[in-house]
Amino acid sequence: MLIIKDISNLLTYLDAYKNNGSSIGYVPTMGALHEGHGSLIQKSCNDNQKTIISIFVNKKQFNDTQDYDAYTRNKGNDYNFCEDHKVDIIFEPSQEEIYPKEHQSIKNSFFKNILCDKYRPGHFDGVVTVLNEFFKIIQCNKVYFGEKDFQQLKIVESLIKRDFPKLTLITAPTVRSAKGIALSSRNEKLSKKQMDEFISFQKDVFQFISQIDKRIDLIEANKNAAEFIQGYEKFDYFEFRNSSNLSLDGNLINSRLYYAVYIGNVRLIDNLELFK
């Protein structure tokens, strides 16, 4: 396994792989790796001769610098994790390597003013900016994203369709702990007490969606959702939306429940399918 920090070195290896006819799968991450990332790596290793993962805590997608500074970083473990999961290259550039002085950010134009875009202004501008750079550098055959960050997935899908038509997007379902919560690098910030609180919240959410009348429309379902979440302290959103276009119209078939809640200061997001 190679750990590469600079673009020119990376290109040397990628060119050699491509000249050999190897297909390249790419898994973008911000590190502090867990089995959610592991499922994406595994898919890539199954589909491709070579798998590259980037570990880059992208400053531009943090609308809050404190959140950026506090984001979980877990270098040594990440290297071992990648080795165990048969990654070929870890690309771990500095901010300066990806964003030289004259670098221009780009603006996201998809799925705006709803869900995380509404509550984290500029966040998805940072996401599309960094992915635009990584996709241009790596020029992989397939790229892997998790359903855990569903709005991000929809934005990436649109970005690829518009700007990188040769790239194939592969998605993977959310990996959960035995207690039902989605694995996330942010979970490591929770104390034992907060973790219990989060697990109990998640249990209530599962209970809530299991008992909702599946024949009602999204408007009616969202009235129920608003009532349910009223009892919780701090949240950005808790709502059902259509999974194809993230709209609030239609019925519950092909919809998911999306939430962003705070446990203490830790902001946690998830989305749950109603029908599988």
Ligand code: AMP
């Ligand atoms: P992150 O490192 O949080 O930016 O996530 C990198 C990739 O891993 C994204 O495509 C995420 O959607 C995906 N991911 C994060 N957590 C999970 C999970 N629990 N299950 C599946 N994929 C995940």
